[in-house]
Amino acid sequence: VLLGKTALITGSTSGIGLGIARALADAGANIVLNGFGDVLAARQHVEQAGGKVRYHGADLRYPEQISELINYANHEFGGVDILVNNAGIQHLANIEDFSIERWNSILALNLSAGFHTSRLVVPAMRQQNWGRIINIVSVHGLVASASKSAYVAAKHGMIGLTKSVALELAQTGVTCNAICPGWVLTPLVEQQIEAKAKQQGISHIEAQAQLLLEKQPSGVFVTPEQIGALLLFLCSDAAQEVRGAAWNIDGGWIAQ
Numbered sequence: 001v002l003l004g005k006t007a008l009i010t011g012s013t014s015g016i017g018l019g020i021a022r023a024l025a026d027a028g029a030n031i032v033l034n035g036f037g038d039v040l041a042a043r044q045h046v047e048q049a050g051g052k053v054r055y056h057g058a059d060l061r062y063p064e065q066i067s068e069l070i071n072y073a074n075h076e077f078g079g080v081d082i083l084v085n086n087a088g089i090q091h092l093a094n095i096e097d098f099s100i101e102r103w104n105s106i107l108a109l110n111l112s113a114g115f116h117t118s119r120l121v122v123p124a125m126r127q128q129n130w131g132r133i134i135n136i137v138s139v140h141g142l143v144a145s146a147s148k149s150a151y152v153a154a155k156h157g158m159i160g161l162t163k164s165v166a167l168e169l170a171q172t173g174v175t176c177n178a179i180c181p182g183w184v185l186t187p188l189v190e191q192q193i194e195a196k197a198k199q200q201g202i203s204h205i206e207a208q209a210q211l212l213l214e215k216q217p218s219g220v221f222v223t224p225e226q227i228g229a230l231l232l233f234l235c236s237d238a239a240q241e242v243r244g245a246a247w248n249i250d251g252g253w254i255a256q
């Protein structure tokens with residue numbers, strides 16, 4: 001269904017972004033991957049779907065590198081039809097102990113990067129009167145948790161950005177929406193489970209169960225594949241009038 005379309009997924013070498021890249025590749029899109037770590041494995045995983053895959057290693061905390069990433073996608077595939085702003089990092093500390101450097105990095109990556117990628121792809125999307133901007137936000141774009149001030153602030157900001165962009169494009173074929181996952185078992189969350197286990201002197205498996213129990217009524221993790229499937233729906237014609245939504249997929253987290 002997405003044959004001939006090009007999707008750029010930021011932070012797609014791992015976790016949710018990788019699952020989304022695979023889902024989009026399965027649907028026939030050309031893929032531009034981005035992120036750090038085991039790039040080769042990520043690339044192979046997405047290439048198994050059979051489509052064209054490219055990679056650019058831009059560090060999205062820096063606007064110049066974001067421009068290079070978009071130029072690269074334009075050069076390789078002639079444009080970006082589907083932009084998925086997914087790259088994100090987490091850091092836990094109470095506000096009085098929160099390092100300024102961490103605050104700046106989280107705001108730069110989890111919020112400002114989405115501003116830069118969006119402003120750079122919107123002109124061509126407007127021109128062709130079709131496009132999808134999908135921001136992978138979090139339930140933390142809608143509700144807060146303690147010790148995550150930078151993350152929660154950036155994610156709330158991202159929901160605001162999503163709504164504004166959606167309104168600016170409301171009379172075009174370009175839609176902008178947010179997906180708000182609850183806990184997904186990725187390296188970003190493994191880190192938090194590990195920290196919890198250490199802090200409370202409990203096993204990894206106990207820490208994992210506790211983490212789920214505190215916030216996610218289902219008691220099970222959301223999967224990258226489920227997020228990929230929701231994202232494919234938002235890319236479809238059926239979702240043409242879904243605009244500015246913040247769609248939670250969270251095992252009941254924000255229903256409480």
Ligand code: NAD
Pocket residue numbers: 010011012013014015016017034035036037058059060061086087088089109136137138139180181182183184185186187188189
């Ligand atoms: P992850 O750590 O598995 O993946 C993060 C990706 O971002 C990786 O590909 C990494 O290389 C890339 N990245 C990190 N810093 C970067 C930078 N400076 N420039 C470019 N790329 C960079 O994490 P994940 O859990 O898959 O998270 C993906 C997104 O989903 C994040 O925005 C996160 O906030 C959000 N999210 C995650 C969960 C969860 O439970 N895991 C829940 C809700 C929302």
